[in-house]
Amino acid sequence: MYRRSEFAPVHNRRQGALSELEFEPPYLHPDYRATVLRAPSQALVKLPDEWFHSARGPAFGRIPVRPSDADLTRQHAGEPLGERIVLTGRVTDSDGRPVRSTLVEIWQANAAGRYVDPVDDHPAPLDPNFTGAGRCLTDADGFYRFLTVKPGAYPWRNHDNAWRPAHVHFSLFGPSLSSRLVTQMYFAGDPLLPLDPIFNSIGDPRGRRRLIARFDLETTEPEWALGYRWDIVLRGRSATPAE
Amino acid sequence: MTHPTPSQTVGPFFGVGLAPVEGEGDIRVEGRVLDGAGEPVQDALIEAWHADGFARCRTDDEGAFHFEAPRAPFLNVTVFARGLLRHLGTRMYLPGAEDEVMALVDPARRHTLIAQPDGDVHRFDIRLQGPDETVFFA
Numbered sequence: 001m002y003r004r005s006e007f008a009p010v011h012n013r014r015q016g017a018l019s020e021l022e023f024e025p026p027y028l029h030p031d032y033r034a035t036v037l038r039a040p041s042q043a044l045v046k047l048p049d050e051w052f053h054s055a056r057g058p059a060f061g062r063i064p065v066r067p068s069d070a071d072l073t074r075q076h077a078g079e080p081l082g083e084r085i086v087l088t089g090r091v092t093d094s095d096g097r098p099v100r101s102t103l104v105e106i107w108q109a110n111a112a113g114r115y116v117d118p119v120d121d122h123p124a125p126l127d128p129n130f131t132g133a134g135r136c137l138t139d140a141d142g143f144y145r146f147l148t149v150k151p152g153a154y155p156w157r158n159h160d161n162a163w164r165p166a167h168v169h170f171s172l173f174g175p176s177l178s179s180r181l182v183t184q185m186y187f188a189g190d191p192l193l194p195l196d197p198i199f200n201s202i203g204d205p206r207g208r209r210r211l212i213a214r215f216d217l218e219t220t221e222p223e224w225a226l227g228y229r230w231d232i233v234l235r236g237r238s239a240t241p242a243e
Numbered sequence: 244m245t246h247p248t249p250s251q252t253v254g255p256f257f258g259v260g261l262a263p264v265e266g267e268g269d270i271r272v273e274g275r276v277l278d279g280a281g282e283p284v285q286d287a288l289i290e291a292w293h294a295d296g297f298a299r300c301r302t303d304d305e306g307a308f309h310f311e312a313p314r315a316p317f318l319n320v321t322v323f324a325r326g327l328l329r330h331l332g333t334r335m336y337l338p339g340a341e342d343e344v345m346a347l348v349d350p351a352r353r354h355t356l357i358a359q360p361d362g363d364v365h366r367f368d369i370r371l372q373g374p375d376e377t378v379f380f381a
Contacts, residue, residue, distance in 0.1 A: 023249040025328040032252075034326030037279040038371045044381035045347055062264050062297055094245050107260025117256040119286070133260040169254060171261055177292055177319055182330060184251040198251060201328050207249045235247040 023207025031197035033158055049178060063103060063135070070136040072108075072148035080130035082111025082149030084225040087213065091142045091172065093179065093236030098142025102234075105135045105171040106146060113152030122154050147225060153192055165192035165199065174234040185230050186212050250330065253323040255286045258301060266291060266298025268313030271364045272335065275306040276322065279372030283307075287324035289369075291335075309364075316340050322369055331379045335367045344380075352378050 027039035073079055087106075091099040109115050109132060112124040116131050130149065138144050151166045167184040174180065186193060193199055193212075202208045210233075219227025253261070272291070276284040283306025291298040291312050298310035312318055317340060322331040334344060336357050345353060355377045358365035369377050 023246050025249060025251070027328060027331075029328060032326070032328070034252075035328060036326075037282070038284065038324060038326035040331065040376055040379055041279070041372050042352075042376050042378070044379050047344060047347070047380050051344065063262070092245070094247050096245060105260050107257060109256075115256040116259050119255055119258075131259060135260075169251075169257065169260060171253075171257075177321075177332070180321065180330065181248060182250060182253050182323055183248060184254075198328070201251075202249050207246070210246070210248050211251065233245050233248045236244075 023202055023204050023210060025201035025203075029197065029201040031159075032201055035201075063105075065103065065135050065137055067136075069134055070144075070146050072106075072130065072132065072134045072146065074147075075131050076129040078129040080110065080127050080149050082127075082130075082152075084147070085150050086145065086147055086219050086221060086225050086227045087168065087185070087230065088143060088145040088219055088227070089213075089230040089232060091138050091144060091174075091232045091234060093174065093234050095236040097236065098138070098140075099172075099174050099179070099234055100138055100140055100142055102138050102175070103135065103171075103173050104138060104144045105133075106148075106168050107133045108148065108151040108168040109154055109166075111149050111152050113154035115154075120154075124152070124154065150187070150226075153190075158197060163192050163195075165190040165196050170232070172232060172234060179234040179236070181232070181234055183232075184211060187228070188212050188214050250328060252325055252328050253288055253330075255325045257288060257323070261288060261299065263301065264297055264299040266311040267296055268311050270314050271309060271311050272318075272358065272367050273307065273309040273361075273364045274367040274369060276302050276308065276324070276369045276371065277306060281373070284324055284371065287322055287369075290321045290323075292319040292321070316342065317344075320367075320369070322371070324371075327371075331371070332381070333369065333377050333379050335365075337365070348378050352376075 029035050110127045110130045114124040134146050136144050153163050153166050155163050167186050169184050172181045213228040213230035216227045216229040276287040278284050285304050287302040289308045293315050300308050300310050302308045318335045320333050320335050358367040
């Protein structure tokens with residue numbers, strides 16, 4: 001959709017191969033109204049990927065992570081209302097290697113579809129026992145794991161009777177600037193998914209499926225919490241020449 | 244090779260999840276994020292990346308942000324916002340800086356990458372769209 005700048009350098013072959021496999025949404029997607037005045041109108045200037053890779057990720061010590069930060073149900077005096085869920089998955093790079101010790105940050109609405117954020121004016125109740133923010137580091141095999149409650153759907157005024165499907169926001173860093181990812185995780189079977197302009201900004205159904213967590217009985221904890229599995233792939237080094 | 248997981252917008256409610264990170268260094272950067280109508284973007288998240296660290300801050304009601312950073316030839320700056328389905332990457336250069344990346348940019352647009360000294364601060368405005376649109380990199 002976006003032309004390469006005429007000033008852009010020539011792609012190497014492997015990099016070209018990567019871009020053909022991209023599932024990324026466009027910047028301009030008018031069904032999602034907020035893109036109309038915020039999408040750049042000029043072509044992005046393509047840099048050789050190795051220049052992005054040379055920019056290392058930030059020092060994560062700057063963002064403290066405590067083990068308890070991964071349990072969103074134990075951040076207050078009482079327990080939040082809602083369906084308790086375990087969210088887990090493996091973070092790999094596009095070459096299939098696990099991404100270890102990387103920061104995963106999540107935020108979400110409560111079970112009633114309300115965010116703690118003061119900007120959220122949806123008239124659904126706040127839950128005094130739920131903030132809706134968590135963080136963890138991936139383990140030696142690249143796995144993350146959160147305990148939380150299933151977020152509710154909420155209205156968002158993008159169009160007539162617009163409702164966001166239930167989702168959890170994810171932010172990951174990975175090893176370099178090019179692996180930075182902010183995205184949203186959805187739940188399989190949500191009837192709002194076919195109606196959501198943000199989810200459907202990804203044109204390829206294979207790309208949309210990559211954002212959907214599946215119910216997983218193996219992850220489900222008996223007498224305690226339903227399990228959902230969602231794996232994440234960060235942009236890796238495939239597109240750059242061998243080091 | 245597996246396709247990377249696609250991006251989705253950071254949305255308007257990221258404040259609870261993506262806490263600000265104070266930068267460290269001897270220059271203070273101040274700027275605004277503006278949309279294609281010249282209106283402030285009040286819900287953007289800015290990250291500044293450089294060799295020695297990282298800063299993260301959000302814009303306020305005027306679209307304004309500020310962070311501290313070391314005096315480096317350039318900073319990598321990423322922009323997240325409601326309405327950005329993918330984040331945008333740009334670079335902030337100090338006046339007079341030239342390098343191989345700057346050389347790839349249309350000379351008529353290079354000024355959008357250069358911070359302007361203004362007393363004790365460096366001003367770096369980010370225009371997402373329209374006249375003087377900031378150069379973004381992919």
